[in-house]
Amino acid sequence: SAGNVLPAVPHDLAENRSDLLGASLACVSETDSFAVNVDFSPDGQPRFTGWIPDFLKRIEQDLNFTCNLRLPPDRKWGTLNPDGTWTGMVGEVVAGRAEFVVATLDSTVERARVVDSLIPISTTWTSLYMKAGSQFGSPWIRYTEEFSPSAWIVLLAVVITTTIILYLVMHRSPGETVTWELSETLLIVTGLFASQGFCGCPVNVSVRIFLLTVIALAILAQTYYSAFLYAKLSDTRRPVPFRTIQAIIDDGSYTFGMMIGASIQGEFLVSKDPLLRRLYDEFTVPKGLFSEFTDVFKRLENERYIAALNMLSVEAETRLNPCRLIRLPIKMFAFKAGFALRKKSPYKKIFNNAILKALNTGVLDRLERQWAFTSPSCASIEGVPINLAQTMSAFLFLLGGMITASLILLCELLLRKYRKLSSST
Known part of the structure; x- marks a missing residue:
């Protein structure tokens, strides 16, 4: 109807x-x-x-x-x-x-x-980019980042305490035939933490038990250290220094950049998020703003600089060398x-x-x-050999030890010569 x-x-x-x-x-x-x-x-x-x-x-x-x-x-x-x-x-x-x-x-x-x-x-996906660091990180902390600073302090305290206790146990234990001097005990305990052995076998059970405990602790610490080092060498991904906006602000040494007139700047200007407002007011204006993509990539290469960029624009600009930048895992804005x-x-x-x-x-x-371009993966399935720059800290440590030993030897020779002259007169 x-x-x-x-x-x-x-x-x-x-x-x-x-x-x-x-x-x-x-x-x-x-x-x-x-x-x-x-x-x-x-x-x-x-x-x-x-x-x-x-x-x-x-x-x-x-x-x-x-x-x-x-x-x-x-x-x-x-x-x-x-x-x-x-x-x-x-x-x-x-x-x-x-x-x-x-x-x-x-x-x-x-x-x-x-x-x-x-x-x-x-x-349009906006992400944060910065210059890609070395796969192995800074050469100056390459062999110390396996433990945190507090863990290294505790480990040093353990070595010193263990040395003193082992020295006292060996010298106070009745009938013990193996007794090391304090300096020798420190050298042996330090060697145990570096997977080194020692000469002489204590007789008393108390000394043996304590020494075995020290060996077990040294093996555990050395295993943790080696496991972290092996994992770091086998991981071909680039290290990511920041995972949150708060971490960038807390670091305080980077300039935060964005393009003048882009939508990302507009969102920061009207944002009510206190973290974003602080990031913009303290780390962006005015030195972090840029007007040309060529400018921002130069700054990313040469300065401590983090930029909020369109992901597709970054792929287009870095297609000849796509692995020179790293994208931080921080969620930013997405726009239709x-x-x-x-x-x-x-x-x-x-x-x-x-x-x-x-x-x-x-x-x-x-x-x-x-017109699309597929960016190659920056993660290689092959291991990357350690270069000279990454081993430089170890070589410098060795060189420092050699120079120190040479200076001490020179002082010892001069002291011995002085004593001979004193005794002859």
Whole structure:
């Protein structure tokens, strides 16, 4: 019956419209890893390549319009200034100088107030990067990091205490024929912790039991030390010095960087998280901000610097040497990203339909795969030989011992010569 008929949805002309009648739109774009690459012609005009410009050409043909693509004057993406104005591509749209943002512009709360984001075509993952250290860590702590500082102090106290007790037990035990001097006892106990033996076998049971206890303790400590060292040598992953934002703040020696005008800066500016606010106010502004990717990679190589970067941008910039940076296991921001139009633009539904069609038919996936780059793994299945720099601390320790022994020998010879002269007179 007529009462069961559902009411029709009002007809929307934009749903079926596929011809913009040759309209010419002012568009802005910016360098975006594999999505948008920019170089310049001899006359200084920008040339855009990548899967985003390829997709733009496709929808230009499908919808019969032309996009006059250019770069924003300040070469920024778009953040809100304290005076209420906007920078970058977002600023161009807000000021009416552009209609269309052709890039994977992150959709944030602040930007949503001034531009209309279209259906997302990608996700921007932001991670923290720093210069990759040596697989073996610092050569100066290579042979001491097996135990914590407090454990080394306890171990030293155990060696000293054990030496004194063993000396007293041997000298106080009735009938014991093997008695070492205190300095000799210290040398023997230290040797036990280095898997060395000794000459002479104590007679009394009490001395033997104590000596066996010392040997067992030395074997246990030496096993822990060796196991850590072997595991470190067999692990081909790069060491990760920081695992939390708090750890970066507590260290205090690194500058924290981010791109001026990027969405990550906007999120830090409006964040209520006290850790993020402190990280931004104390470690970022102003010396940590950068405007060009070439600048940030130089700083990562040459300074104590940690940067919040787009993962895809890092892959694009480091594809020739992907293992020079390390990504810290700290969760940061993830943004849905895509094209954007000026607020209340009549083209919004038309472009959304075109993007939805490209997503459903796999066009965007194919274009993205054509420009994608697969980063090789930085973890080798083969062991890496220890180089001279990593053994330098051990050699310097040996050299220090040799020099010390030589100086003491010289002093002994001079003292002996002095005594001979004194006795002769």
